[in-house]
Amino acid sequence: MNNPTDISLAADHLQLSPRTLERLERLQQFARQNQGRFSQLSRREKEILSLICRDFKNEDIARLLFISVHTVRTHRNNIWRTLGISSVVEAMRWAQAFDLV
Template sequence: MAPYSIVLADDHVIFRQGIRKIIEGVEGFEVLGEAGDGLELLQLLKTIRPDLVILDISMPNLRGLEAAEEIKRLYPEVKILILTMHKKKGFVQLGLKAGADGFLLKEDADSELFRAIETIQKGNTFISPLLSDILRELALVEPETEKLTKREREVLKLLAEGKKPKEIATLLFIGLPTVRSHRYNIMKKLNLKSLADLVRYAASHEFISTD
């Protein structure tokens, strides 16, 4: 039987190499390649097709959430495990809505990495044990946030992070008029009057870190 193949995407080289060493130390698993950001990952996937991609949320050029969505669009058979330090509910929601098959905290990686991989390998969704409370909360609907489409939530987060419309268009592979249309719809649906209102809303709903 062929080894279960994995690609790693994280902008922290030392951490990435550590995860690679753990994976390659177990029979039946192999790392086909590594990427330091989302764009590099998408280029890599044009030449190799792993069973699983393990990626971080916070990466330069193209972030993990956008990369995950693009991977699921282009290669729906490829499984995705998000490996990150972010614990907030908003990140978990966005990750799962982007198509991720699992969400593992980096602090859980030593003890839970292979349980996460094996859970996904069997066709199930894995959520880090440290996020069990959040998993229960995800059953609750946030009415205002649910008014937004997946793309509008992505635009909301990027606007709240201070990204300009042109930057958002590049990151999400959409046109500038489309970004402006999404911004208008977000403000209208959430009854927001200014960019400051938008940032406050995003922070209170855990779309951005307030640390």
């Protein structure tokens, strides 16, 4: 396999259902189309996005990262604005596409 992110080549070596393969291909296409916006997030914002998508609450994230809840909210608002999202469901799609969860 020359390109480890190429889902179609991976399918030759794995047994994936057509539905799973289609879902993975959609995520891969989404990631390619949105790499520019995603790369605008800071390392900390990506870390917080990952925690949000793993169902951590703002208070839990603040405690875990030794930052204030206000700082978590600010990061969260910046993430939402940068990615153009308005829900955790949309955030989950980004997190899955960019291997944060």
